Amino acid sequence: MKYYSTNGIAPLATLQEAVTQGLAADKGLFMPERIVPLTDDFYAEIDRLSFREIAYRVAQAFFGEDIPQNDLKDIVYDTLQFDCPVVKVKNNIYSLELFHGPTLAFKDVGARFMARMLGYFRQQGNNKGLVNVLVATSGDTGSAVANGFLGVDGIHVYVLYPKGKVSAIQECQFTTLGKNITALEIDGVFDDCQALVKNAFMDEELNRHMVLTSANSINVARFLPQAFYYFYAYAQMKRIGLADNLVACVPSGNFGNICSALFGKRMGLPIKRFIAANNANDVFFKYLQTGKYEPQPSIQTIANAMDVGNPSNFARIIDLYQGNYHAICKDIQGCTYTDSQIAASIEKCYRETGYLLDPHGACGYRALEDNLADNEVGFFCETAHPAKFQSTVEAIIGKEFSVPSRLAAFMKGTKQSVPLSKDFSAFKNYMMNR
Numbered sequence: 001m002k003y004y005s006t007n008g009i010a011p012l013a014t015l016q017e018a019v020t021q022g023l024a025a026d027k028g029l030f031m032p033e034r035i036v037p038l039t040d041d042f043y044a045e046i047d048r049l050s051f052r053e054i055a056y057r058v059a060q061a062f063f064g065e066d067i068p069q070n071d072l073k074d075i076v077y078d079t080l081q082f083d084c085p086v087v088k089v090k091n092n093i094y095s096l097e098l099f100h101g102p103t104l105a106f107k108d109v110g111a112r113f114m115a116r117m118l119g120y121f122r123q124q125g126n127n128k129g130l131v132n133v134l135v136a137t138s139g140d141t142g143s144a145v146a147n148g149f150l151g152v153d154g155i156h157v158y159v160l161y162p163k164g165k166v167s168a169i170q171e172c173q174f175t176t177l178g179k180n181i182t183a184l185e186i187d188g189v190f191d192d193c194q195a196l197v198k199n200a201f202m203d204e205e206l207n208r209h210m211v212l213t214s215a216n217s218i219n220v221a222r223f224l225p226q227a228f229y230y231f232y233a234y235a236q237m238k239r240i241g242l243a244d245n246l247v248a249c250v251p252s253g254n255f256g257n258i259c260s261a262l263f264g265k266r267m268g269l270p271i272k273r274f275i276a277a278n279n280a281n282d283v284f285f286k287y288l289q290t291g292k293y294e295p296q297p298s299i300q301t302i303a304n305a306m307d308v309g310n311p312s313n314f315a316r317i318i319d320l321y322q323g324n325y326h327a328i329c330k331d332i333q334g335c336t337y338t339d340s341q342i343a344a345s346i347e348k349c350y351r352e353t354g355y356l357l358d359p360h361g362a363c364g365y366r367a368l369e370d371n372l373a374d375n376e377v378g379f380f381c382e383t384a385h386p387a388k389f390q391s392t393v394e395a396i397i398g399k400e401f402s403v404p405s406r407l408a409a410f411m412k413g414t415k416q417s418v419p420l421s422k423d424f425s426a427f428k429n430y431m432m433n434r
């Protein structure tokens with residue numbers, strides 16, 4: 001399978017090129033040339049298959065031409081060592097819990113899958129030198145990528161994070177690992193970290209010096225595997241006889257997660273419609289209202305993994321729908337919530353149902369509460385464990401709760417990071433000496 005760029009100028013790339021480059025040479029995003037629908041037989045038996053079996057079938061549709069069956073199966077099975085159950089919250093609203101991975105966030109699957117895929121290419125003898133993964137993070141991406149890539153041969157990860165602006169637990173998740181993970185503590189905000197990464201990809205001298213790729217959701221190996229979740233959610237809803245009028249609600253920032261779900265729909269997954277739930281960063285919501293896409297500087301919120309003013313996967317959604325605004329509006333509804341609405345939803349849901357939401361999932365829950373019709377059943381993605389935002393959530397519900405031991409274990413290590421200014425020349429100088 002070949003991959004084309006959404007900007008249409010760069011030549012077609014192989015899977016390996018698309019994954020090791022991250023972004024296409026014309027700054028567009030890679031898209032698979034074909035989206036292969038899954039068979040009726042698969043959908044007929046999907047509710048009898050395991051998460052891994054379902055994911056393997058989905059992975060074959062994307063990567064089956066480029067990676068031999070057994071190797072692909074190993075990559076998928078090694079990635080999915082945990083479950084993502086659908087849990088009833090109330091009435092016709094269900095939570096798809098995507099936080100049972102190693103760092104308790106949904107990005108674990110994409111990060112791990114990408115790491116395994118790069119590892120596979122290296123094993124084949126195709127990638128001889130070291131591949132350097134750059135990742136800018138406001139918290140969750142850095143921890144998922146660092147843990148997913150930890151100890152993978154031939155890959156070095158640089159996590160760029162804003163000094164003093166990630167939670168203590170998140171910081172521990174990528175600064176205490178050592179080995180092939182280096183944390184760069186940038187004296188600036190998240191946008192500065194992202195700008196450093198973007199400038200690095202554009203700097204010819206630096207790219208001659210080392211092979212650089214991105215592990216943000218622009219990378220096809222990171223965003224496509226997220227489609228697994230939606231097939232498995234559908235299977236679980238079918239198992240309980242509730243899959244007929246299904247609505248999927250996705251708390252969105254860079255729109256990689258929802259974009260993978262839309263690929264699922266193209267593969268025949270019977271989800272009736274989608275809701276993109278945003279915090280106060282509402283560019284996509286406004287696009288749906290007006291047809292105009294106007295990127296904004298990001299606004300800081302309590303759902304900080306969604307603080308994105310110019311979602312990178314917007315270009316993929318436009319490409320998937322060939323720019324047809326009405327078709328996009330038919331499939332996707334938008335919602336936007338302020339911090340006080342998010343807090344009120346966490347409090348109310350906990351009081352009414354006993355279910356504890358994190359600030360991101362809360363946007364999804366609220367969007368279903370506000371928009372689900374009586375004849376519909378909806379699930380929202382609970383994208384992170386509430387304990388990752390412990391102090392915020394405790395203040396909202398007025399009660400303390402315990403942190404899972406897996407998360408607490410990260411707090412035991414010693415923090416190691418390299419302090420850098422937000423200046424590109426300082427960052428480049430550091431990288432040129434590596």
Ligand SMILES: *Cc1c(COP(=O)(O)O)cnc(C)c1O
Nearest residue numbers: 140253254255256257305383384
């Ligand atoms: C990354 C993230 C999101 C947003 O996902 P996108 O794919 O960027 O839209 C939502 N919630 C949490 C907890 C995240 O880490």
